[in-house]
Amino acid sequence: MAEKIKIFQFPIKGSDFDHIGNATIETRKLVKIAFEKEECFKNTSFSDSNRDFLRRFGICAYEAEANVIIHAHYGLFKTILCCKKIKGEVIDRGPGIPSILNALTPGFSTASETAKSLGFGAGVGLNNIQKIADFTMLHSEKGKGTSLQFEVWKAKDNEIGRIAMKIKQIIKVLKLELVTKNVDMEKEVKSAYSCDLLSNVLAKAGNESTWLTVQTNINIIGVATIKRIPIIIIAENSTIPRQTIVKAEENGIIIAKGKEDTFTISGKLYELFQKE
Amino acid sequence: MKIKTIIDITKAETLQKNGTTDIDIKYAFAADLMSDTLFIISREEEPVLLISGITDQSVVRTAIILDIPAVLVVRGKTVPQKTIELAKENNIIMLRTHYIMFVTCGLLYKEGLKGAPWQKR
Numbered sequence: 065m066a067e068k069i070k071i072f073q074f075p076i077k078g079s080d081f082d083h084i085g086n087a088t089i090e091t092r093k094l095v096k097i098a099f100e101k102e103e104c105f106k107n108t109s110f111s112d113s114n115r116d117f118l119r120r121f122g123i124c125a126y127e128a129e130a131n132v133i134i135h136a137h138y139g140l141f142k143t144i145l146c147c148k149k150i151k152g153e154v155i156d157r158g159p160g161i162p163s164i165l166n167a168l169t170p171g172f173s174t175a176s177e178t179a180k181s182l183g184f185g186a187g188v189g190l191n192n193i194q195k196i197a198d199f200t201m202l203h204s205e206k207g208k209g210t211s212l213q214f215e216v217w218k219a220k221d222n223e224i225g226r227i228a229m230k231i232k233q234i235i236k237v238l239k240l241e242l243v244t245k246n247v248d249m250e251k252e253v254k255s256a257y258s259c260d261l262l263s264n265v266l267a268k269a270g271n272e273s274t275w276l277t278v279q280t281n282i283n284i285i286g287v288a289t290i291k292r293i294p295i296i297i298i299a300e301n302s303t304i305p306r307q308t309i310v311k312a313e314e315n316g317i318i319i320a321k322g323k324e325d326t327f328t329i330s331g332k333l334y335e336l337f338q339k340e
Numbered sequence: 341m342k343i344k345t346i347i348d349i350t351k352a353e354t355l356q357k358n359g360t361t362d363i364d365i366k367y368a369f370a371a372d373l374m375s376d377t378l379f380i381i382s383r384e385e386e387p388v389l390l391i392s393g394i395t396d397q398s399v400v401r402t403a404i405i406l407d408i409p410a411v412l413v414v415r416g417k418t419v420p421q422k423t424i425e426l427a428k429e430n431n432i433i434m435l436r437t438h439y440i441m442f443v444t445c446g447l448l449y450k451e452g453l454k455g456a457p458w459q460k461r
Contacts, residue, residue, distance in 0.1 A: 082422075085401030092405065115407065122405035123378045130375075183374040183394045192379045 068104040069146045070094075076132045076139040078158065081182055084133050087141045088125040092118060095145055104147055121150050121216045124197045127189040128154040128212050134179040135159060136209065148218050149198075155211040161204040165286055168194065169315070194292060198271075228252035229337065231295050231318060234274065238332055240297060240320035243309055247318045251294045256337065258330045262287050269293065276329055280304045285311040294318060297333075299326040341365050341453055343410060343433060346389065349447050352412060355419055356427045356434035363409050365389050369456040370445050374402045388456045391444055395419045400426045400434075409433060414441045 072094050074087035095118065099105050125141070132139035136158025144151040161167045162174075168190050175185025190212075194200050197214035204210040232249040235242060257269035258276040262283055269275060269291050276297045277284065285308060288296055295318040298304060304319060312319050322329050343361050347354065370391035371377045377390065391412045392399050400423055403411050410433040413419055419436060427434045437444055449455075 082397070084398055085405070089401060089404055119406060126378060126401070126405050127375065182396050182398050183372055183392075184398070186373040186375040188373075188375045188379060192375060195379070 067147055068102065069144060070098055070102075072143040072145070074141045076129055076136075076141055076154075076156070078133060078135070078137040078139070078156075079178075080133055081178060084130055084182070084184070085126055087129050088122060091125060091141070091143050092122050095121070095143070095150065098145060105145070117150075117216060117218070120196050121152070124193045124214045124216065125152050127193050128152060128214070130179075130184050131189055131210075131212070132156045132158070134175045134184060139209075149215050151213065151215045153211070153213050155209065157209040160206040160208055160210055161202075162206060164202060164204060165289065168289060228254050234295070234333070234336065235320050237336060238297075238322060238329060240322045243298075243304055243319040243321055244312050244317070246313060247316060248294075249318070251318075253294060254337075256330070256333045258326050260326075266290065274333065276326055276333065278302050278326065280308055282308045282311055284308065285315055285317060288312075288317050289315050295320060297322055297329060299324065299329050341448075341451065343435075345451070346410075346412070346448065346453075347435060349451050350412065350435075350437040350439055350444050352435040352437040354433070355413075355436050356424050356432070358428050359431040359433040360409050361433065363387050365410065366454060367456040368445070368448055368453045370441055374398055377402055377406070386457075389448075389453070391441060391448075393417065393441060395423060397423050397426050399423065400430065400432055403427075403432045404430050410435065412437060412444065414439060414444050 072091050074090060076087055129141060132154060136156035139154060139156030142153040166172050170191045171187045173185045173187030179185040193214055198217040199215040201213040229252060231251050231253060253272060253274045255270045256274035256276060259265050260277050260279050265275060265287050271292050273293060274295050274297060275293045276299060278299050280298055280302050284296060298321045301321060301323050365387050367386055368389040368391055369377060372393045387409050389410050389412060390403055390408045391414060393414050395413055395417050399411055413436045416438040424434060
């Protein structure tokens with residue numbers, strides 16, 4: 065079957081608070097029509113999870129659009145719909161994001177009072193997108209503008225071959241020592257990645273996976289935040305600086321320490337994910 | 341819980357009645373920050389009632405995006421005509437009560453409405 069791609073484009077005007085959400089709603093309508101009328105989209109497994117899929121896309125698009133209206137001068141919202149996934153691209157001309165790490169921290173906002181009075185600017189927008197979309201890419205240049213890309217995938221592709229495992233369980237079975245306090249141990253992880261080079265982790269580690277490393281400097285928390293890694297396992301009993309622990313607790317990231325080396329812990333983790 | 345029951349409990353008035361009135365609402369969610377709403381009711385199919393103090397069009401747009409059938413405005417705020425029109429076009433029921441948000445939530449909870457389920461992600 066020939067693959068079909070549909071592209072929708074809408075312009076967004078900065079500070080146009082009266083029409084916040086319009087581009088999203090119009091795009092949503094068009095996507096919905098495509099699902100209902102076009103054979104190619106109808107026959108994919110989208111139809112089972114159509115509502116959920118549309119909603120996830122809607123949320124990401126709405127947040128992205130709101131960001132442009134709140135912060136930028138003008139922008140373009142482009143949607144690419146194909147059989148397996150939907151991709152949103154929001155490019156704007158504006159002030160750019162001064163600190164991406166800050167922007168990704170829940171609760172941090174530089175939105176104006178006008179935006180806040182309308183119920184926006186809670187500082188969770190980018191975080192929402194990151195959590196809901198299956199793929200996000202953010203690029204910003206100070207004084208020039210920002211480009212945000214996100215993808216929402218067909219639900220089934222997402223779940224194949226992954227077994228969820230509670231963090232609590234991992235810590236117990238691997239006999240790790242918990243370093244951070246007041247963190248959510250009920251969270252589930254589905255994969256793991258072992259590496260000491262931060263750039264490799266940024267590029268290759270799966271979102272929401274376990275990260276195994278001997279690095280203990282404060283930068284590991286930044287990387288974990290960006291990749292939404294809920295737990296970092298420190299191998300070989302390396303000493304962890306106080307500030308790393310504090311930063312981890314602030315961001316709700318768990319740090320656990322193991323006596324064995326990376327190879328051994330990796331092996332045990334691998335077995336654990338296989339066994340379940 | 342039927343829309344009519346919600347109206348009775350919160351002594352609400354109907355601002356916009358076009359929509360699915362016979363729907364059985366099981367869950368509610370109260371927030372003034374639309375981003376919070378977007379995050380929390382992200383995955384569930386059940387009809388949800390949105391309780392909010394926001395009267396701007398953004399509340400209706402949020403409802404559209406999340407398939408929320410009804411919005412309840414609290415503290416008797418004046419709802420702009422534009423908001424009502426947008427709700428009418430998109431079949432979203434708009435209600436208004438004079439109770440403050442806390443009391444509205446309390447009354448509805450007491451009568452069996454549950455908090456909207458959400459996934460910790």
